[in-house]
Amino acid sequence: MINEWRGGNKFLLLENGEEYFPRVLQAIKEAKSEVLLETFILFDDKVGQALRSALIDARSRGVEIDMTVDGYGSDELSQEFIAGLTDSGVRFHIFDPRPRLLGIRTNLFRRMHRKIVAVDGARAFIGGINFSADHLPDFGPEAKQDYSVEIEGPLAEDIMEFAREALAEPNAATGRRKRLKPRKQATPVGDGYARLVIRDNAKHRDDIEHSYRASIRLAQSDIIIANAYFFPGYRLLRDLAGAARRGVRVRLILQGQPDMLIARYAASMLYQYLVDAGVCVYEYCERPLHGKVACIDEVWSTIGSSNLDPLSLALNLEANVFIQDSKFTAALHRTLEDLLSKYCRAVPVTAHAGGGLRRLWVGVVVFHFLRRFPVWAGSLPAHKPQLQSIVAPEPESHACPDQRNFP
DSSP: OBTOOEEEEEEEEEEHHHHHHHHHHHHHHTOSSEEEEEESOBOSSHHHHHHHHHHHHHHHTTOEEEEEEETTTTTTOOHHHHHHHHTTTOEEEEESOOOOBTTBOOOOSSOBOOOEEEETTTEEEEESOOBSGGGSGGGOTTOOBOEEEEEESHHHHHHHHHHHHHTOSOOTTTOOOOOOOOOOOOOOOSSEEEEEEEEOSSSOSSHHHHHHHHHHHHOSSEEEEEESSBOOOHHHHHHHHHHHHTTOEEEEEEESSOSSHHHHHHHHTTHHHHHHHTOEEEEEOSSOBOOEEEEETTTEEEEESOOBSHHHHHTSBEEEEEEEOHHHHHHHHHHHHHHHHHHEEEOOTTTTOOOHHHHHHHHHHHHHHHHHHHHHHHTSOOOOOOEEEEOOOOOOOOOOGGGSOOO
């Protein structure tokens, strides 16, 4: 299932919330038996309310529904919002909920950062888009630029099975395990190949990074990566530089108008090394970039939740799909080329060059940090994150008062 290539799939690229949210809501509306949903952020805004209504309606038709949100990313949901779901029969789960300390969220690391929707084992969505209104253009200049993919075929069943297994561990509220269902024989609907690749803190600590690096090393002509938070380990940087030096056109689209200034500052520390190697670095300046996508040789592509930074590569729970489908990859490639031509500026070769000695010392410090950070971060002491389930209260007894036991 995980890391296994599946054929017979069909893919549809979805850009931003205006394309993504209607497709997800329609899939939930058409669900017949089961919906599994994981998201880092769920807000009580017009997007969250629309999703909540769709899930409640599906549950009224008898569809089984499990929703998992992250305790850090979605910690402002009201009890009323959650109760509307659980009272309808939706099983609502919170990954590692922890109280704030002096108003500050303390559960910073090892977050559940995946964004997955799986419907009936026949359709699935995966990407970087959360359920919040800041992924819609009418949010204003801070609206995020992002991507997701809709999948039909055998890989959709893989994604649903993975989401079920994520719920199979005992939860903190009840101690019960969700019963795993027998795997269906998925029907091929296309000719695209793809595999689900995850990152966790157990058996798959660096699978996503390894998949990126292997594809970069095999690239023959063209690499284009758009990533919101870019501060990868030294080995991935070295592979990008090596590809450029052997004649591959390597282009990076990074944040030029970031939602977090430290993200742009960290990435900018790497610009000179990359540009010196022949990598073309661009900053997207229209609005905050939130995407996590890549294309190589117009044959291979990836889309998912994983940034190329220490949090995603060494700590958080992430999920990407890696796709070998020329039609889908060409569509993503065209979208990124359009982004480059209309909204990006190239970083000049001398933009971040400093004095020789200063530049040398910065390079030494940065690269030694990058080389060792994933190991350091992965060894940080931490409690084992728990999955807390919120269930609807048992209905009150309708027995006559004289039949009850009173104190």
